[in-house]
Amino acid sequence: LKLNVVVAEAALELVPTELQRTTVVRNDSLRRGVNPSRMLLDRSFHHVAMLKLKDDFKRGRPDIVHATLLSLTSTPLYLDGFVTVYVHTHGDIVLEIKEGTRLPKSYLRFRGLMEKVLSEGGGEGLITMRKATIRELLKDIQPDWVCGLSTQGVSMSLEELSGKVIARKNPCIMIGGFPHGHFSSETLKQVDELVRIHSRPLEAHVVAARLLYVIEKRIEEKRTND
Amino acid sequence: LKLNVVVAEAALELVPTELQRTTVVRNDSLRRGVNPSRMLLDRSFHHVAMLKLKDDFKRGRPDIVHATLLSLTSTPLYLDGFVTVYVHTHGDIVLEIKEGTRLPKSYLRFRGLMEKVLSEGGGEGLITMRKATIRELLKDIQPDWVCGLSTQGVSMSLEELSGKVIARKNPCIMIGGFPHGHFSSETLKQVDELVRIHSRPLEAHVVAARLLYVIEKRIEEKRTND
Numbered sequence: 340l341k342l343n344v345v346v347a348e349a350a351l352e353l354v355p356t357e358l359q360r361t362t363v364v365r366n367d368s369l370r371r372g373v374n375p376s377r378m379l380l381d382r383s384f385h386h387v388a389m390l391k392l393k394d395d396f397k398r399g400r401p402d403i404v405h406a407t408l409l410s411l412t413s414t415p416l417y418l419d420g421f422v423t424v425y426v427h428t429h430g431d432i433v434l435e436i437k438e439g440t441r442l443p444k445s446y447l448r449f450r451g452l453m454e455k456v457l458s459e460g461g462g463e464g465l466i467t468m469r470k471a472t473i474r475e476l477l478k479d480i481q482p483d484w485v486c487g488l489s490t491q492g493v494s495m496s497l498e499e500l501s502g503k504v505i506a507r508k509n510p511c512i513m514i515g516g517f518p519h520g521h522f523s524s525e526t527l528k529q530v531d532e533l534v535r536i537h538s539r540p541l542e543a544h545v546v547a548a549r550l551l552y553v554i555e556k557r558i559e560e561k562r563t564n565d
Numbered sequence: 566l567k568l569n570v571v572v573a574e575a576a577l578e579l580v581p582t583e584l585q586r587t588t589v590v591r592n593d594s595l596r597r598g599v600n601p602s603r604m605l606l607d608r609s610f611h612h613v614a615m616l617k618l619k620d621d622f623k624r625g626r627p628d629i630v631h632a633t634l635l636s637l638t639s640t641p642l643y644l645d646g647f648v649t650v651y652v653h654t655h656g657d658i659v660l661e662i663k664e665g666t667r668l669p670k671s672y673l674r675f676r677g678l679m680e681k682v683l684s685e686g687g688g689e690g691l692i693t694m695r696k697a698t699i700r701e702l703l704k705d706i707q708p709d710w711v712c713g714l715s716t717q718g719v720s721m722s723l724e725e726l727s728g729k730v731i732a733r734k735n736p737c738i739m740i741g742g743f744p745h746g747h748f749s750s751e752t753l754k755q756v757d758e759l760v761r762i763h764s765r766p767l768e769a770h771v772v773a774a775r776l777l778y779v780i781e782k783r784i785e786e787k788r789t790n791d
Binding site for chain 1: 607609628629631632635636639640641644670671672673674763765767768770771774775778
């Protein structure tokens with residue numbers, strides 16, 4: 340099993356050109372001593388400027404991406420090399436977290452790393468960056484099953500879902516990396532199955548932690564039975 | 566069931582007096598425009614100054630506390646009011662996160678909140694603060710079982726552990742809120758059972774996510790069987 344996890348439509352991007360001259364962005368830039376074009380868009384600071392943006396409610400939440408990536412990369416499954424982690428952003432940029440990469444646990448260091456990667460097109464070999472839609476990313480991954488997790492999906496227990504995952508060789512699970520709303524229609528077109536794993540909507544980092552835990556348990560059980 | 570979770574000996578504190586005049590702390594203070602006495606100690610920035618501190622390897626990691634609190638407070642069990650969350654710090658301060666409190670997901674906002682709470686002795690009713698050792702905290706909680714999670718404990722599956730938890734009325738689980746090392750002897754004296762839940766050492770936020778997930782499942786199963 341090689342599990343691919345895509346944090347899809349992630350709310351991670353540099354401040355878009357049209358917001359770089361707004362007051363809140365310029366103040367934040369002065370305070371931080373960083374050029375607006377090299378800063379992450381962050382709802383915590385740029386809220387007022389973001390109201391004019393298209394899809395603003397799905398954007399500018401690097402904290403969500405950070406928490407989700409930490410949930411994924413702190414698991415035994417990831418540390419043992421079973422999981423490849425991708426971030427697909429709202430703006431169709433794909434970051435691949437190379438196996439063995441230890442991401443910064445400190446948010447400020449994570450922000451610095453993401454600003455470097457997105458401004459300079461890569462991060463010292465640990466993280467690669469390219470322009471790609473979900474469709475193009477999946478063409479590269481060549482998964483034998485694509486499952487999207489969404490409150491709009493068919494209810495299924497994590498145990499059942501995990502059984503389906505470990506029955507495949509190269510499955511791909513997509514977790515939404517945004518605070519509100521649903522996958523776009525372009526993303527939904529790429530999904531073989533859309534699954535809902537809880538009666539409540541869950542945050543992406545909670546989904547990530549649970550998913551990898553239950554898959555880990557299933558792999559262990561299978562090993563014991565074999 | 567009312568589950569008490571204590572993030573114990575958490576690496577959360579204001580910059581101690583003896584470090585407030587060091588170069589790294591003063592530079593950080595100037596950059597942020599915050600008085601050193603009101604800043605969180607943070608290894609990411611104060612590493613050089615921290616080397617002189619007692620137990621330095623267990624201190625100055627507010628990111629760990631943030632990630633662990635988000636893992637705990639984003640779960641359905643917490644949101645449904647089954648869990649009371651406490652932070653007991655290395656310096657014997659206890660924060661109680663009042664039921665229903667939504668902690669900031671943005672680290673910078675969390676840092677601001679913690680600096681306010683620790684400097685001013687409380688946080689707008691959502692978080693209470695007092696001086697208390699683990700022993701004094703447990704006197705207040707009056708738990709019917711105290712379980713510490715540690716790699717030094719007896720191996721037990723999370724399923725088995727969860728069974729023990731839900732058999733109690735007012736259990737207390739302690740998760741270490743520090744990056745390295747083990748519970749202090751004072752903490753260990755308060756523990757009824759010391760349990761290891763994985764062959765690997767796991768980060769506190771991973772432990773928190775798994776623990777609450779498995780307990781949630783056990784409660785659901787119990788409800789279905791009743």
